[in-house]
Amino acid sequence: MIVKALREGLGRVIVFGSFLTRPKRVTRSSEEQQAVNERAAKMSLYQFYACPFCVLVRREMHRLNLPIVTRDAQNNTPYRQELLSEGGNIQVPCLRIDGGDKPVWMYESKEIIRFLKESFEPQSPSH
Template sequence: MAIIRAILGSLILFFNWVFTPRGVKRTEELQTQIDQDVQKLTLYQYKACPFCVKVRRAMKRQSLPINTRDAKRSEQSREELIAGGGKLAVPCLKIEENDGETKWMYDSSDIISYLENRFA
């Protein structure tokens, strides 16, 4: 089972690499603003999880340099995710709001909708 998962994971990463989407081009001013805004976002993810790849592709399409944390390889990231979000499931987007509140958004479709609504 672990071998099948490893093969599937490698295939996903390979095809993701071959078919990497192009990032949207913005004016320098707007991109600088967005680069600043995404400092308050962190994606907890696994490298080869298909749902995480889906979110990373959406980030690439929208040229959003969101920080990522690998919750499989890094114990510290895993603990942060469980403590903050309440469960070990990926992808999860940590959103630090301007009012100081922090939201933890699970589910790839919700995360992609959020990014599209906020940055598209």
């Protein structure tokens, strides 16, 4: 109980520190950003608000200017049940990618960040 509260408190300090040191967003032409938005609309991040690994992924989403919706999987929400029954595990962050035959559930912050960089890093030096 105390450990859980301490972890949550520390997580919130990390969220605040991350907010203060947020990276600058990349910029794109409006056509490019529109195309990015359409791809991002097929993704959702299952997360806990104060999880440090989720903070890292959200920072990257911010930097890459990705409007990926976030889903609360911490509290007793339908998203938590979905993460367990469809993703297979209650572990966050988990990026859900729709649009194929069936959703892809990508776990592990490092893998998610690598995927986002590979998919959305602007190729031209426009930032």
